[in-house]
Amino acid sequence: MSTQDTSLPRRLLLGSTAAAAAGGLLTGFGAGSLRSAQATTQIPATELGYRSFYGQYQSGIIDAQQEHAVFIGWDMRWREGSKNQSKKQQVQALLQMISDDAARLMSGRGVLADTEPEMAQPPSELTLTVGLGQSLLDVIGQGTVGSMPAFANDELEEQYQQSDLLIQFCSQDPTVLHHAVRAVSKNLRQLTTRRFVQTGFMRTMPGADTFRNLFGQVDGVNNPADQAREQAVFGEGSWIPNGTTLALRRFEMDLDRWDEVDVTGRDFALGRRQSDGSPLSGTSVNDPVDLTAENELGLPRIAANAHVALAKPGHGGETIHRRGYNFDDGQHAGLLFASYQSDPRSSFIPVQHRLAAADALNTWLKPVGSALYAILPGVDEGGYVGQQLFS
Amino acid sequence: MTALVLGFGLLLTGCAQSAPATEQSSASATSTTAQQGTQAQALTTSDTWAKAAETGMSAAFGKLHNSADYPVELHQVTDAQGDEIQLHEMAGSGQDMSMKQLEGDLVIAPGAEVELAPGGNHLMFMDLKEPLVAAQSITLNLEFSDGSSTTVDFPIRNFDGAKENYDEHAGH
Numbered sequence: 001m002s003t004q005d006t007s008l009p010r011r012l013l014l015g016s017t018a019a020a021a022a023g024g025l026l027t028g029f030g031a032g033s034l035r036s037a038q039a040t041t042q043i044p045a046t047e048l049g050y051r052s053f054y055g056q057y058q059s060g061i062i063d064a065q066q067e068h069a070v071f072i073g074w075d076m077r078w079r080e081g082s083k084n085q086s087k088k089q090q091v092q093a094l095l096q097m098i099s100d101d102a103a104r105l106m107s108g109r110g111v112l113a114d115t116e117p118e119m120a121q122p123p124s125e126l127t128l129t130v131g132l133g134q135s136l137l138d139v140i141g142q143g144t145v146g147s148m149p150a151f152a153n154d155e156l157e158e159q160y161q162q163s164d165l166l167i168q169f170c171s172q173d174p175t176v177l178h179h180a181v182r183a184v185s186k187n188l189r190q191l192t193t194r195r196f197v198q199t200g201f202m203r204t205m206p207g208a209d210t211f212r213n214l215f216g217q218v219d220g221v222n223n224p225a226d227q228a229r230e231q232a233v234f235g236e237g238s239w240i241p242n243g244t245t246l247a248l249r250r251f252e253m254d255l256d257r258w259d260e261v262d263v264t265g266r267d268f269a270l271g272r273r274q275s276d277g278s279p280l281s282g283t284s285v286n287d288p289v290d291l292t293a294e295n296e297l298g299l300p301r302i303a304a305n306a307h308v309a310l311a312k313p314g315h316g317g318e319t320i321h322r323r324g325y326n327f328d329d330g331q332h333a334g335l336l337f338a339s340y341q342s343d344p345r346s347s348f349i350p351v352q353h354r355l356a357a358a359d360a361l362n363t364w365l366k367p368v369g370s371a372l373y374a375i376l377p378g379v380d381e382g383g384y385v386g387q388q389l390f391s
Numbered sequence: 392m393t394a395l396v397l398g399f400g401l402l403l404t405g406c407a408q409s410a411p412a413t414e415q416s417s418a419s420a421t422s423t424t425a426q427q428g429t430q431a432q433a434l435t436t437s438d439t440w441a442k443a444a445e446t447g448m449s450a451a452f453g454k455l456h457n458s459a460d461y462p463v464e465l466h467q468v469t470d471a472q473g474d475e476i477q478l479h480e481m482a483g484s485g486q487d488m489s490m491k492q493l494e495g496d497l498v499i500a501p502g503a504e505v506e507l508a509p510g511g512n513h514l515m516f517m518d519l520k521e522p523l524v525a526a527q528s529i530t531l532n533l534e535f536s537d538g539s540s541t542t543v544d545f546p547i548r549n550f551d552g553a554k555e556n557y558d559e560h561a562g563h
Binding site: 079085090093094096097100111112113115186187189190191 | 438440442443452524525526527546548549550552
């Protein structure tokens with residue numbers, strides 16, 4: 001974790017204002033290393049937890065993943081009438097307001113008209129990451145990311161499908177997160193209707209980027225790091241410079257039936273061992289997934305329909321950066337799959353088609369939500385998110 | 392005089408900013424009528440906002456800072472849609488505080504800051520001619536006792552508080 005983090009803060013620091021924010025940024029990217037003695041001794045506790053709203057990229061994408069997240073999708077409620085703004089102007093005003101809210105909240109301040117500004121402190125790595133559906137790109141008249149195609153095993157529910165607007169809220173503190181969500185939602189009332197609220201949680205494993213999903217599996221192995229991550233997310237094929245896309249899928253897990261599967265069957269379906277995440281073709285978690293490895297009988301160690309066999313990028317261009325969360329909404333539990341990639345048409349979508357057709361894990365997975373968003377570029381100091389689309 | 396009685400203690404604490412607010416000097420001192428040494432020149436504003444409303448009354452808030460070594464006296468506030476906008480202040484103390492139209496100007500002492508906040512001093516729209524729509528903003532023209540003036544943008548936000556029941560028929 002710590003090695004890949006060192007390259008990130010310097011660039012994003014350029015856009016930050018206060019010295020406090022700068023100190024916060026450094027700690028922000030060290031979220032995974034906060035547990036290390038080094039980080040805690042060098043940085044005063046009072047400066048912990050700030051990430052900058054301003055920078056080349058939006059925060060909450062390639063920076064260290066926070067433990068709590070809320071993804072909220074809103075649909076526009078257009079205001080009609082001759083005295084009012086055009087649809088494009090309404091989107092612009094909305095993005096300006098969200099930017100003002102996000103900049104304040106991420107720096108630990110309440111929003112305008114905030115009734116509980118005290119709850120914004122300390123921001124605890126709070127990030128707000130803003131995306132638009134193709135519907136709003138069409139209103140603005142710029143940008144193409146398309147929409148999420150149907151996949152073979154989809155059992156989608158209306159409420160978890162594509163919305164016009166999406167904000168990914170993340171923080172280490174669920175109370176701070178709740179305040180941020182509520183503060184922003186209050187301001188969006190009357191301008192929008194809320195389609196979904198998807199809440200997630202995870203905890204990175206010590207010294208790693210991975211976490212346990214609710215199947216018990218080590219999730220996030222083989223996620224790209226450092227420059228490979230930046231390339232996968234913001235590299236060639238992106239719909240706009242310094243912007244990216246978010247694929248958001250909601251997979252319910254049938255945990256009762258998963259209980260019936262012994263560990264050998266579980267490992268076979270995934271292609272990795274539940275115990276430590278190591279591939280069946282190797283012995284440690286970071287060993288490569290070798291689809292040609294055979295056992296003593298000459299049979300493949302990793303089955304052709306094992307999850308890792310189908311998910312493995314066929315080429316570098318298929319690489320995605322996963323930033324997903326576990327969810328349990330009281331009725332269902334599962335994985336809130338979230339991945340960032342420069343061009344989903346050449347990465348996420350073909351990989352998901354392979355998985356939807358044959359993944360051995362599909363037996364216990366039910367995809368109920370699916371959406372694709374254009375994630376806007378980073379924001380210049382004093383600017384607003386999406387500004388590049390209106391100039 | 393419009394007046395009402397309110398329990399102000401709670402409202403006031405609710406408006407306090409706990410975090411150090413970064414001073415966002417608005418474009419307030421750049422009006423055409425602002426000149427060196429005028430009251431308009433001395434005013435800086437931050438955290439300005441107005442309460443969204445379709446019709447009727449509403450209010451505007453923010454921090455007004457006097458950066459000069461002479462008093463700033465806010466005399467009148469107008470907007471482009473011709474709303475009647477009054478300066479309101481709190482009066483009295485303890486349980487007997489009331490809100491009323493300011494007698495005379497709102498005076499900001501040299502170097503001082505006046506916070507206009509729900510439950511405190513504020514700018515009052517008496518009867519909106521056009522809706523105040525969240526995410527939009529309204530530009531107010533602030534006129535001072537020395538004849539100088541300046542414009543300040545007030546972003547419009549949803550706010551469920553500030554529901555003070557102004558009695559327009561109360562005696563002055």
